[in-house]
Amino acid sequence: MPYTEQSNKSVTPLDQKDYEILRLLEENAKLTVREIATLIHLSPTPTHERIKRMEKSGVIKQYAAILNRQMIGKGMIVLCMITLREHNKKAGAVFIKAMLEFKEIVECYNISGDFDFMVKIVTESMEDYHNFFVNKLGEVKGIGQTKSIFVMDAVKETHNVL
Secondary structure (H helix, E strand, C coil), rough: CCCCCCCCCCCCCCCCCHHHHHHHHHCCCCCCCHHHHHHEEEEEEHHHHHHHHHHHHHHCCCCCCCHHHHCCCCCCCEEEEEEECCCCHHHHHHHHHHHCCCCCEEEEEEECCCCCEEEEEEECCCCHHHHHHCHHHHCCCCCEEEEEECCCCCCCCCCCCC
């Protein structure tokens, strides 16, 4: 059962040049408009207009730095599967609001199958995860069952969708 309002936006029409721009930005969002224009064989003005159009339409949601978790002491990844006690919009909204407030949760998905949600939690250590699980996640009203899966090694991590 979906607990969030689903977007009714249709797919934004994009052409080959738009996709080339998006691929380049996925790899390196610090590229200048001039650099992108050169790489896609287009002048800077139409390249800039395309980027602005994709930002305005929501195709480009944000620009971000991707951090090396180990170098900042956040090497522990836990995938936690969660089932809610009640399956209604109100219970889902309460749960989602709590998930959005926890800085340790970097991803949250409403899923199908035996569990209702899967969250990706990043902490410094097993002790920190235990503290988060007991003192934060464990205090969220409406959680019925959880199952924690501890990531031993990240074989592939990417943000690219193209």
